[in-house]
Amino acid sequence: MKKIFSAVLLIIFLSSVHVFAAGLRESSSALTEVEIWHSAQGSNAEVFDSIIETFNNTIGKEKGIVATSIYQGKANDVLTKINAASGTDSLPDIAMMDATAATDMNASDYLVTIDALGIDTSKIIECGLSSYTSEKGLLALPFNASALLYYYNKTLYDSLGLSAPETIDQMAYVVSKTGLAGSNGKLLRVGFIGIPTTFELSTFIGSQNGLSYMLDNRNGHDGVATKAVFGEEGTYKTFLLEWKKVFDTGFYSTATTGTTEEFTAGRAAAMLASSSKLATIINSAEGFEVGVASVPMVNENATGGTVISGGALFAFSDNEAVKTVLEYLVSKDVQAIWSEGTGYVPVNTESYETESYRSFLKENPLYKVASDALLSSNPGMTNVWVPSAYSIYYSFQTNIINYLNGTGVDETVSEMESIINSAIKTYREQNL
Amino acid sequence: MSFKKSGKKKHFQNKAYLYLLPALTVAAAFCWYPSVKSIVESFLVVNQGGKVIGFAAFDNYRRLFSDQAFLHSIKVSVTFILLFVPANTFVTLLAASLTRRPSRLSFIPEYIFFTPVAVSLSAYSLLMSDIFRGEASVLNNLFSTAFSGITTPAGAMAVLVILGIFLDFGLDYILLMCAFRSIDRSVIEAARMDGAGGWRLYWCVEVPMIKNTVLVTIFLALKDALLISAPIIILTEGGPYRSTETIMFYYYTEAFRSGNRAVQNALASIVLLIAGAGMTVYSIFKRKKEAL
Known part of the structure; x- marks a missing residue:
């Protein structure tokens, strides 16, 4: 009798778990979530979080996308975790990593290239593109360039x-x-x-x-x-x-x-x-x-x-929401805000023409040295x-x-x- | 109570196995299966994605032992073991010995010595890196000293040993102090009546009576010294110039961060073998002692 009772209890428990899980999927289907693993620390993290928050309150709200930023340690820690999560369904949609990730990502079968996402990169600085281009195409979108x-x-x-x-x-x-x-x-x-x-x-x-x-x-x-x-x-x-x-x-x-x-x-x-x-x-x-x-x-x-050093955004999901978030992150205004707050070099060539970035450089001439050095370097x-x-x-x-x-x-x-x-x-x- | 020749014996055994089943399942899933898999794959060519693409025979081991960085990491691990294990045993035994007699104020040193158990490894490692980071370290600023700290190979090794002792101290202290305090009082009284006192009572009566616990702390220290990697990741990243790159840090760098499966499986198998050998020696030693 006891055994039958236990079995019935187990079935009820398992079925409730199933119902709960199904419920979760359903409720999340109204909004598309884009999970971003990043390596920005301290004040850089604050700037990144505020950029994401602005996205969620503007474009995200309009298109039904919620982006979440999760700090995962230094760039190499993010790579270690991506490697550990590969082959499971725990991979994020986007990850911020540096050039040390390129060999692994180029060899992986779970990376979605920027070309496959169909993102327009005509405004991205040339040295940034060449540093993340392999025989497979553009592996990642330059974001935090230095x-x-x-x-x-x-x-x-x-x-x-x-x-x-x-x-x-x-x-x-x-x-x-x-x-x-x-x-x-x-x-x-x-x-x-x-x-x-x-x-x-x-x-x-x-x-x-x-x-x-x-x-x-x-x-x-x-x-x-x-x-x-x-x-x-x-x-x-x-x-x-x-x-x-x-x-x-x-x-x-x-x-x-x-x-x-x-x-x-x-x-x-x-x-x-x-x-x-x-x-x-x-x-x-x-x-x-x-x-x-x-x-x-x-x-x-x-x-x-x-x-060029710094990092780039690698994508692991092929959908419109990921494309929208990536396009937003390298747009001219966002890149100007990101650079002013952190010291990274804007990867969008149009950011250099924005009024805010121009006046920022005028007040902080030291920040111009890196972008001048990069832009005058051999793009090869x-x-x-x-x-x-x-x-x-x-x-x-x-x-x-x-x-x-x-x-x-x-x-x-x-x-x-x-x-x-x-x-x-x-x-x-x-x-x- | 005896179950000999009784039907109850079998029933009792089955029940015992049943109680063990959850632990055995966890051990099989998270310990035995990965161990056997590593040993088997150490003789195969496995790509970064985990796919087997050929037979390697002993190539993975040959490759590992021809890597200068690996050979260097063995030297570093041996140096660390030789410095850390005796120092750790001495310091913890000294602290436990000095506070072994319970008194009204003994809660003060006990509280101080127990505290390391409650603080996380990462927190200690980060703290140490600030205290001992180069000429501009907190230590040098406070005491106007010029200790190079973790910026030189010798300094980095010294700081690592200090950190290792800090991390092991709490648990070892608890074990040793409990052992001291659980010594049968009648033996000590008898020794006292025979005229033993002070150093002689301590060294010839008390220490021999807790030697099994001392042995346990030594084996724990050996295990920790052989497997140390997390404090190194935070404190020195194996540097400067690979001077603190132990076997497990080498494993972390090559296998975990670089996805080098050849190193991963061969080295995991070797460490498993060493750990197995260590445990065998320990259990033989323990059985012999118990038999005496």
């Missing part, structure tokens, strides 16, 4: 009669002048802090000879790369030889973490960082004026400019799409520090080449 910048302590530079260096050779001279040692030989201030890795090298190597690549297949954009080419083209070696000059000044810190904190505390006179950090750095600089300039060129022939400059991207990121740091500490330059280059080639080989054997 550029690598040379940040320096302008107050200090001015007091010494120095200006931002244009080449690494000049940088070595400036670093030697801005570093400061105490009477006991201990460094009180370094002239430069930070060790370049994949992100910085895509510019340092990419800009050489007008345009160069780190990997073949246009840095992996025309199909998965088959090998590293910075060895045979000599571009990595050229960079290392120049960078050693900075190290040899004795006023160079090879720290990999806390570089921004050291710079804003005045213990480092210069560093390289993304333009997306501009607002934070200006606000936290202690007792000095911040200056920014384009990344120093490796040599006079390195005229390619800078690689692309970020690197390499498998095992995170491992390679750490390998570059170790590889460079070993070189600075005495490993031969040719040995350093060939070691890095073999690390990358081995990662590419493993990936190709497993996936192609």
Whole structure:
């Protein structure tokens, strides 16, 4: 009797769950929900949320679309979660990720390309489009675009009669002048802090000879790369030889973490960082004026400019609501608001003509440096799409520090080449 | 109570298995199945989407052991174990020893020492990263010191060991203090009557009586040291220059973030093997002790 009673209870319970679930689907069918996973933090998150809120109160209300923004950690955390959610129905409709996601997304069967959504991209900046274009088409819509910048302590530079260096050779001279040692030989201030890795090298190597690549297949954009080419083209070696000059000044810190904190505390006179950090750095600089300039060129022939960085919006649902939200997010006014609030470079060419963005740049000229650098760069400059991207990121740091500490330059280059080639080989054997 | 030669025995066993069924189902679904799957797939070529596309034999293992980053991560893990396990055992045993006698004020150190159990790993890791981040760290600002903290390889390892001790401290302290306080008072009284006191009573009577608990804390510390990755993700990201990239952080980077299935399955199988070996040694050791 007990068993029969339990069975009846179980059936009632299960059927109620079914009815409840069905009810949920029905109630949500009136409005289409578009879930967006993003990586914007702090004040950037507030700006993003307010942009989404404006959408929901205007276009969304009109078309029956509700967009929800969910913070999922840094860009690489979003990728980790997308990879974990792939193959399930937990994928969001849109995700904000950076170039490290491109290899995985290009290989995935769940990404909906921007071309497939039929979004008009004629107003999107060229370097933004080329950096997310693969043999499959446009993988993602550039949204939070930024550029690598040379940040320096302008107050200090001015007091010494120095200006931002244009080449690494000049940088070595400036670093030697801005570093400061105490009477006991201990460094009180370094002239430069930070060790370049994949992100910085895509510019340092990419800009050489007008345009160069780190990997073949246009840095992996025309199909998965088959090998590293910075060895045979000599571009990595050229960079290392120049960078050693900075190290040899004795006023160079090879720290990999806390570089921004050291710079804003005045213990480092210069560093390289993304333009997306501009607002934070200006606000936290202690007792000095911040200056920014384009990344120093490796040599006079390195005229390619800078690689676009930051992130883009990847879509995982093919419907009109997703298209509407994406079009809204890259529209000229939204991009102007987003850029003014965060320091990112507008990806819509028409945003530069808006009255609000023009007056914003007039009041905040530092924000113009990144967009000028990007727009004057060779549009062929692309970020690197390499498998095992995170491992390679750490390998570059170790590889460079070993070189600075005495490993031969040719040995350093060939070691890095073999690390990358081995990662590419493993990936190709497993996936192609 | 004996069930020998009784029909009740079988009934009792069946019931016991029935009670175990939910736990066994969970273990089968979330532990045994993925373990067996990893071991089988470590000999196959599996693409990022999880599809099997060929037979790899020992290629995945060969690839893993030819990766300099992996070999380096073994060195880092061994260094961490050698630094962390003795330091952790010493610190927790010292704290438990000093507060083992209950008194009217013992709730104060107990409260302080129990607190780490209630704070999340991420919160501690973030706090540590601010306290020890380079020359401009909170620590250096407060005490006008010049500790390089997590910006140098040695400093980063030291901070990681300190963080590891903090994370394990609460639980280990509770275990050790409970063991000290549950020692049969008559044994201590007898030792006292025989003239033992102070250091001798502590070292020759009390410590031997809690050695099984000390052993448990050592094995827990070993397990934590071998599997440490979350604090590293937050605190150092394996750096600087891979100096804190342990085996599990390497696994996280390659397998989880980069979707490298070759590394994922081969390394998961190896760690499973090491953990299995560790557990076997522990249980043999425990059985021998119980048999004595």
